[in-house]
Amino acid sequence: MTARLPFLAALLGATTLTAPAQQLNTAKLDSLLSSLATNNKMMGSLAISRNGQVVYNHAFGLAQLTPPVPATTATRYRMGSITKMFTAVMIFQLIEEKKLTLGTSLATFFPQLPNAKTITIDQLLSHRSGLHNLTADAAYLAYLTQPKVQAELLTIMSNYSPDFEPGAKFDYSNSNYIVLGYIVEKLGKQPYAQALQKRVVAKAGLQNTYYGGKIASQKQEAFSYKPGPGGWQLDVESNMSTPGGAGAIVSTPANINRFLEALFAGKLVSATSLSVMKTIRDGFGRGLMLMPFHGKPGYGHGGIIDGFQSLAAYFPDDKLTVTLSTNAHNYAIGDAMGGVLSISFNQPYKIPGFAAAAFVPAAADLDRYAGTYASPSIPLKITFTKDGNTLMSQATGQSAFALEPVSPGVFKFDPAGIRAEFDAAKPVFTLQQGGRTFVFTKE
Numbered sequence: 001m002t003a004r005l006p007f008l009a010a011l012l013g014a015t016t017l018t019a020p021a022q023q024l025n026t027a028k029l030d031s032l033l034s035s036l037a038t039n040n041k042m043m044g045s046l047a048i049s050r051n052g053q054v055v056y057n058h059a060f061g062l063a064q065l066t067p068p069v070p071a072t073t074a075t076r077y078r079m080g081s082i083t084k085m086f087t088a089v090m091i092f093q094l095i096e097e098k099k100l101t102l103g104t105s106l107a108t109f110f111p112q113l114p115n116a117k118t119i120t121i122d123q124l125l126s127h128r129s130g131l132h133n134l135t136a137d138a139a140y141l142a143y144l145t146q147p148k149v150q151a152e153l154l155t156i157m158s159n160y161s162p163d164f165e166p167g168a169k170f171d172y173s174n175s176n177y178i179v180l181g182y183i184v185e186k187l188g189k190q191p192y193a194q195a196l197q198k199r200v201v202a203k204a205g206l207q208n209t210y211y212g213g214k215i216a217s218q219k220q221e222a223f224s225y226k227p228g229p230g231g232w233q234l235d236v237e238s239n240m241s242t243p244g245g246a247g248a249i250v251s252t253p254a255n256i257n258r259f260l261e262a263l264f265a266g267k268l269v270s271a272t273s274l275s276v277m278k279t280i281r282d283g284f285g286r287g288l289m290l291m292p293f294h295g296k297p298g299y300g301h302g303g304i305i306d307g308f309q310s311l312a313a314y315f316p317d318d319k320l321t322v323t324l325s326t327n328a329h330n331y332a333i334g335d336a337m338g339g340v341l342s343i344s345f346n347q348p349y350k351i352p353g354f355a356a357a358a359f360v361p362a363a364a365d366l367d368r369y370a371g372t373y374a375s376p377s378i379p380l381k382i383t384f385t386k387d388g389n390t391l392m393s394q395a396t397g398q399s400a401f402a403l404e405p406v407s408p409g410v411f412k413f414d415p416a417g418i419r420a421e422f423d424a425a426k427p428v429f430t431l432q433q434g435g436r437t438f439v440f441t442k443e
Helices: 006-011 026-038 080-096 121-125 150-158 174-188 192-204 253-264 271-278 333-344 363-369
Strands: 042-050 053-060 062-064 225-228 231-234 249-251 299-305 308-315 320-329 371-375 378-387 390-395 401-407 410-413 418-422 428-433 436-442
Touching: 026 042, 026 053, 026 333, 042 253, 042 333, 053 253, 080 121, 080 174, 080 192, 080 249, 080 253, 080 271, 080 299, 080 308, 121 174, 150 174, 174 192, 192 253, 225 320, 249 253, 253 299, 253 308, 253 320, 308 333, 320 333, 363 378, 363 418, 371 428, 390 410, 401 418
Parallel strands: none
Antiparallel strands: 042 053, 042 320, 225 231, 299 308, 308 320, 371 378, 371 436, 378 390, 390 401, 401 410, 410 418, 418 428, 428 436
């Protein structure tokens, strides 16, 4: 599953493109993906479609490390929160069938959940319910690999206090879509997997999309990996009984493209329903995220589950669809997607160099950088510590990670697209991420 992906901001731009891409530079795309794979920055698959036709489909890296299995365009990936688009589509189908409305109360289905009487279907779809995000709780890490039935997860969600009053604000929560998946099951009187097959997969002609289970290499499913001291290391494997309607779908990038094309072609929901899905507030509609690129409107979603990450976007003005799925990354997927879109729209783009920096910071400088920093612009504190010759960074409520030195006072962390620059004269540092800049001061 996923949180609201901060790297999506990297796709935003102020300059409007004036002409659609004509000839796709496939050689440059090949070079970008090859560079990511050979430098151990990313492994995965990229599919690009235009006017409903696949114009580029390329896999890079391995689907499995031991024994080595090269990724192919048929390799299937866990898609994480891209699942939410599918769940939203099925909810809108049920609305069109008059089995519920956007104003239907959650208490109609699950009165035991907090604020169920005042939470609406619309608020679940748009992440404005106030239901606490169960995947953000520390306890989730203890059971994410274990099977859970609906009753258990409803009890877990019922025990959380609401984060805010329904409708008060936007706050991304996987709990919303887990519950929506249960509503799909209850109204359709069939498991989510069967509803998915009947309501979406069959209608859109998706041959490689289904509710996931234990990863199986014989089904051409990729395993996920994380960076470690000796290279890629096998990542944890979530039991798919928990993510459900929030993140349990397995698919290929080409199939996700086909889904988006079917959605925008009116094959899955009515034009009225699609218009509601596309109505954006705080960057999110109902199952769709706003994903523009240099002023061109784009809609889609991102996904994270275990070591998998994906980004999928549809640009209606150009009928261009792009999905990038990865099963290992040591480089921000938003930056990679930004490069893919720049090439797709014939914009200037230089393939990044990944040579390790030779710079070694002085021990005295690392001592000076150590400490806890805060910014009035963001409700987050960041603590830096010295670990030998390495500068470690840890944000509030997150795990610590090692920063890579670039030059005097400058460090980076490619997996999240982070760049930190310390002031030589003052106890402050500047954080750059996702196209945004924040100044932090040592406490």
